Amino acid sequence: MKKIQYHYILALFLIVSFSANAQEKISLDEDWKFHFGHAANPEKDFDYSKTALLHKSNVFATTVVNPKFVDTAWASVNVPHDWVVELPFVNSPQVEMDSHGYKPVGGMYPETSIGWYRKHFTVDKSKSSKRFELQFDGIYRNAEIWINGFYVGTNFSGYVGNSYDVTDYINFEGENVLVVRVDATQYEGWFYEGAGIYRHVWLNITDKIFIPVDGIFVHAEVKGKNAIVNIETTVQNNNLQASNGSVYSYITDRNGKVLAKTAEQKITLGVHKNTTVIQKLNLNNTRLWSLDDPYLYRVISVVKSGNQIVHQTKTRFGIKTVRFDAKKGFFLNEKHLKIQGTNNHQDHAGIGSALPDYMQYYRIKLLKEMGSNSYRASHNAPTPELLDACDSIGMLVLDEQRLLNSSPEYVDQFKRLIKRDRNHPSVFLWSIGNEEQNIQGNDYGKRIAQTLLAIQQDLDPSRTSTYAADMPNVYKGVNEVIPIRGFNYREYAVADYHRDHPNQPLLGTEMGSTVTTRGIYEKDEIRAYVPDQDITHPWWASKAETWWKLAAENDFWLGGYVWTGFDYRGEPTPYKWPNISSHFGIMDVCGFPKNIYYYYQSWWTDKDVLHISPHWNWPEKIGKPIEVWVNSNADEVELFLNGKTLGKKVMPRNSHLKWEVIYEPGTLEAIGYKKGKKITSKVETTGTAYKIILTSDKTILTADGKDATVVNISISDDKGREVPIADNMVKFYLSGDAKIIGVGNGDPSSHEPDKCKDGMWQRSAFNGKCQVIIQAGKTNGSIKLEAKANGLQSASTTITLVK
Structure with missing residues (x-):
């Protein structure tokens, strides 16, 4: 005692x-001013390319970096801020437009690819003996930074943040003015990346020791x-x-x-x-x-x-042990664990890449509920708050360097990534790069890999590395030196590679890539939809069952990462326009499950899973056959239509069951038996759309101006059953100290705005669902969200804000 x-x-x-001597970490997220520049017209870029901004240490000419520059007419924004999500969709044949979600950003769109930010703040004179540091967690991309007219530095990376000592430049007698020019004319990835100061900004105040x-x-x-x-x-x-x-x-x-x-x-x-x-x-x-x-x-x-x-x-x-065994697999704390992972980009419906911290926890929670135990940050440094979420919730992370490159710039990025993330217990493995087809199989790749591996071991000897190679049974280049061989697809070659190189552990860094559209059951080339079953995949990939059976049944597979956990903007496959987002997700861009979700949940969890698809609203198919899928981990399943048995089948391990059923309206029910336990599930023919149902992920928010929640909307009939084909336009009205920051519905071909103008928020339901994201204000009390649609019973939900 x-x-x-x-x-x-x-x-x-x-x-x-x-x-009495506490250091401070002050958020600079609020009250920024924003204005577009112009990559091709100096007059519209505040004379950036015509004015000498670097000829003197302190620039007090009549320039945009001058603290006295008048920015009152600029737009007011808070960061994180992604300006691209607010831009319209543009059907353009320009290279990379489809990959970036048909948003007008990049070199061909100079008028919307440069952004200027200005932030005013004061510092008390009593702190004049302290040290001051600006910390940017992430700016996309190529950001130039000034404070009080002094050039501070440039951060080239769109994903790895940086910190700058500005002690010598702080003004204690009046306002300090921070200016950031963001240049997104050049892409880093081939997927939606957004643009702007899309992560947090901090002012760190410390002693000079x-x-x-x-x-x-x-x-x-x-x-x-x-x-x-x-x-x-x-x-x-x-x-x-x-x-x-x-x-x-x-x-x-x-x-x-x-x-x-x-x-x-x-x-x-x-x-x-x-x-x-x-x-x-x-x-x-x-x-x-x-x-x-x-x-x-x-x-x-x-x-x-x-x-x-x-x-x-x-x-x-956190304290843990990790062991990779080339024959027996992966061990966490000396307990065997198959990696059941997903790859993910960082955008979400309604908000692009500028996610409130809460959204990181929300998304990781959804993945864990599905049965995933690992997250690959593909293909870039994640935001620190994502790692915090994985630390707290219990999700392993494969943390990835943006490029396989050992130049001073990329070595510096790699060092910053490792030093930033190495204390996170969720991070169990580093990745030094992804799919560098031109160098991964030759001596360039080998030498670069050796350099990066040496740096990783020096900065973090407690972990090792992999590399995501899109190569079959090939042992050259990076694969000769990488400790954990990563396979992007080519699952057919894993066994042969293991036979030829039995002492190198093997991990599926990208697997699967089934393309599905939630709630759609027939190929639709006009709207660019694909069926919501495990049947369609691009030529380079495979179905879920194909890769997972191999991984699950062979101990030498450490496991693997599905491409992807969530749909993401850009990279539409197999179609282009009108698609503006991918179909790869196990969940759509809102996080609503597709049918393939239940395949993975069946074999990745011990939960009782029994899921029937498709829905049972097919008035045009009376008397015609419909293929019914059952995803389950039950030992056997019997299917009934309106009480009449359609037969009992044994569930193959890591597979699914199918019946061909002659359609008639009513109830399709499955009864499964799992270790003697009876489990049931059903789909019913619903009535017409009758009312709106709101479900908020949280009902209490912190009144800090940053906390947020997701409200999911479903359209139901008069018996409360979700109508799976409902597409009603839903309008949203929010009262109280909070704001809507985005809306979505998971439709990969929807061109409705994610950010609605003039406060008129609305979104159509897509196959019965849509979503609203709300961010808290700073006042204690209640907020109320109302949802209305023509001809439907409206709904409301109340959320409490507390300090």
């Missing part, structure tokens, strides 16, 4: 003694029930003279109880130099991070100058 009391007293002492961003690395060695925790703390001195100090760290549980503490280690720092202190702590009775118990410890790293604490950071971390 005395020991416990001591720990709590110690924690309290540290908090109290530090409070400080721990840099990403200056902590925590990793552990598990020893039975205990662990040795290695804490590497980098400390930097930005004073104008050498400084002395000390460093120590302590570990707490999730409730703040102190579990272990290092001794203070003295350090001497030269002028503008840094040093890294390595300390070890023993942690007894370790609670391992796992998918079912994603337990997170905290390490608090403390820097003192004299007797005063000048900087401390808190880092969440």
